[in-house]
Amino acid sequence: MATKSKKNTAGFDADVIIVGAGPVGLTIANTLGVAGVPAMVIEKLDKIIDYPRAIGIDDESLRTLQTAGLVDQVQAHITPDHWMRFFTASGKCFASIEPRTDEFGWSRRNAFIQPQVDEILYQGLQRFKDTQVLFEQSVTGITQDADGVTLTLEDNKGEPRTVRARYVVACDGGNSFIRRALNVPFEGRTKPNQWIVVDVRNDPLGTPHVDMHCDPERPYVSAALPHGIRRFEFMVMPGETEEELSKPENLAKLMRKVVADPDQVDYIRKRVYTHNARLAATFRVDRVLLAGDAAHIMPVWQGQGYNSGMRDASNLAWKLAWVAKGMAGDALLDTYGEERRDHARSMIHLSEVAGDIFAPESHTAAKVRDTVMLALNALPPVKQYFAEMRFKPMPRYERGVVLLPEKGESQPLLGGLLNRSGDHPLGRLLGLMAEKKESPLGRLLNGFEAPLETPVGRMFIQPRVTTEAGETVRLDDVIGLNFAILAWGTDPTFNLSPEARAFWERLGAKFITVKPQVQMAHGSDARAGVTTLGDAQGRLKEWFGKQTKSIVFVRPDRFVAALCSPQEVSAVTAALARQLAAPLEA
Template identity: 80%
Template sequence: MDTNTSPKAATADFDADIVIVGAGPVGLTIANTLGVAGVKTLVIEKLEEIIDYPRAIGIDDEALRTIQTAGLADEVAAHITPDHWMRFFTADGQCFASIEPRTDEFGWSRRNAFIQPQVDNILYQGLKRFAHVDTLFDHGVTGITQDADGVTLQLESGKGQTRTVRARYVAACDGGNSIIRRTLGVAYEGRTKANQWIVVDVRNDPLGTPHIDMCCDPERPYVSAALPHGIRRFEFMVMPGETEEELSKPENMAKLMRKVVPDPDKVDYIRKRVYTHNARLAATFRVNRVLLAGDAAHIMPVWQGQGYNSGMRDACNLAWKLAMVVQGKCGEAMLDSYGQERRDHARSMIHLSEVAGDIFAPENPLVGQVRDKLMLALNAVPPVKQYFAEMRFKPMPRYERGIVVPPERSESRPLMGGLLRRSGDTPMGRLLGLMAEKKESFIGRVLNGLEAPQPSPVGRMFIQPRVTTEAGETLLLDDAIGLNFAVLAWGTDPTFNMSARSIAFWQRMGVKFICVKPQVQMAYRDALRPGVITLGDAQGRIKDWFSQQSQSVVFLRPDRFVAAICAPQGVDATTAALARLLAAPLEA
């Protein structure tokens, strides 16, 4: 085991500041982010190597932004297909809904196809950049104990060798069957769908068309998905009485493939695998010094491609918090915000995935007929079509508790949306209920009979446009900030009204003070305080963002969520409020 220590490393009493159990995408992403932060980290994996068979095929803009923060975006970008549409077809081939998001508000396209093992390998190889990050494969956890100072893990290798590892904190990323979650006695609530699906991956794409087609055939629903590098995935529902062994026989596989390709004998198969769809959520995401992430904390059906991406949101939320606690910048109580912020959103994504699955493959054929007629009718209404095309139904993370200072205002409740969900426990009823509860959408306004006010940006992810540095380099905003807090103001020095005490506090936190101004003004050098950097608004998007706000100083967390927004004269009060939430003293 590597015994090198980072400048921030703890005492030799610990093998690592952070031990991550599980070398899947979530664990690897946390490890890379901690590596960037300079935290001594150990990744433990019970397998001899990372999993090489395909699983997830959709990666969203939030996940790519997280990988960008870990410094691996350029390598990953070579293995994605941006702007990946998802189209739903009736049994007779009519497209009744098409999800065609074209936005890049977070710096990346909203939907992207990818092949998970390729990206997982990039994440794994990325750990080699850090002398203070080590891996230990072929070791499973057999016991775990905690005390006031740290966590002790008992390990056993595949050859029966035992060893003990000690850490300040543990991130349990060991999957849906998490040994750590089960050992800690954390309930895993939810359900398992009765039906299964067989996944078939092939090389040399026999269709060659882009995007994902969801074919709602009542006899046997199936999916056809174009992936990067000439790979295509087919998914077929396993019908009652069928087994993986039977379906994998050449003659039965040929029957399945004949639904989608002209000549099933000329298909270049990679592998076939049967999956069961689960919807489960851990009762808590934190037990003292152990924090659950990824499938260990939640698992969901595949229909919106959010299982992988929800895990990456966990990694994005948790890594910077662990880093700041072990580095002594924030108090341990701050870690409670992880579950406060992530658990509710994970539940929302599980619900969305279940509704999408019920609509795609309803158990009652009559529901499928109603779905086809209703969706074809709704698709003829331009605002409704836009609602689906732009993925406005997707619940975006919005933190109302945790490391956020919310504005003091109340919001009216979506009464019609709640009524619809209570009165119509059917796939379409639940979908309409979700649409009604999103008051900022066209359908939400119609069903609720109101125009919702502009929602506060606090607790939401900040945009990521391109900016220009004082050196003349144009780059994405996150690359200019790094893994740091930022206090960003439009057109002015964000520290002008800030006391020396508040400035010193943010400097200890590693903040970037930023003045953003129109691109054309970059030729003029403002007289700003030392330590304040100027960025040019290369696309005009930051100006547009601030034009929708009534206040002009925004406090950004390292994960780029808006922690607070205030007027220039409110920066000290906002600093004090955030210091309390971070469990960090204002005074050194």
């Protein structure tokens, strides 16, 4: 998918203009660059933000950066397998999140320092001669017509200019000018409490993970970061102000809770923030799309604000590229909001629940939490549930570019009741568990109802595979920014009609046959245009062994679009073509 845009760009400054040079905007720009689509990034500041913000990057985000061709550089700035432990006021650990799985090719929880990764994203744009970045440009107006979007800009000297594109992506933050100019409601709430963040160099503790100290007197966080950096976060108590807390003597009192000598701490910065939980009413208004904080903001407790924005980038970028290149119709962009908005709401809910568990509103609630959580943690299934992050709602698309099997879902019983049990933190936690129907606890809370067991609409695994040249690589490195039609042990093109095969070839899809690693010594007997891979870890055989169909259609963002038998590939292709708003015949 490296060809340039086929459409005439006369009258346009770029096919896509991205407002905001944060991680989401830069990731979309890099992915469009990989696809060969001209893009422009507009940023009101004079450079990308250089102070630390997010500190957690997950496996899905790393996979997105892999697709953008930058993950090898990013790896130097992460700490893999980053645990998160919750402690009572007396120092007892009542929950520990210790994920060790890597089904998507990367460790599930990782610490990072955001400015270092943002700089890699920014420098990555130098690879693409048709990608521009304009700093010190504020958007002051926006208009749309049938063909494109016009933005009015003003530089730091007050000089105006206009730029025009076929589509605009608003990545301009929680206070998005574009979202407000389009009158898109931003629904939700602002938590009344605040937190002061203190980042330090030359880590004064040196322990390798994240500790959440749930002390009702003053909850605080201690997080180890790469390169000897540590973050402390302290709850701002009623009556306190940022100005007062930032005074040396008061900051020393805070730090004395966590270090032996506050005077020997090498401070980087101090900053107070307020938790917000808000969701845009729509992610699309005609030719303008909202992404990242412009579309949703959430409390920090599960580190999902950054990662939810990166999911937006992964979902939206390939669709924009296809539409801009004339490979799909404009209707494909409707699926972005259909797929992403519900999951963003789920992540907001998770973050709010985690915050309520960490910092309940009273000492009594804290004691109840400690008692219940310590009891639950004594049960191996529950302990495993938390350790493996099974509570995290993984994206599952039931609308959009997916062909779900015709199978209805049953109505939750106990789980549904718990999920409507009000705002009590433990009730909300049980309700959240109930939503995870595929877990043993979820089945218990839902009266042992049978969940929908299809992988369609979920992210496909990324194991290591062996190429015909004998190299062992991650699966996505073979697929690139393309659709893939993978088959276990057979040729996925054998039953494709000429029209169906031509359709996928026009879209640059990869046809892949996977077989046991030992069979690679036999050589490939696949037809021309089909890549043969060895199942180096046995994970693909295990994955296909759980299915009743042997051919899987994987989207450029690595979600499963469809599953079928070898004799159904042409019919499924026709159905997907309709969902992609792409003509089956040239």
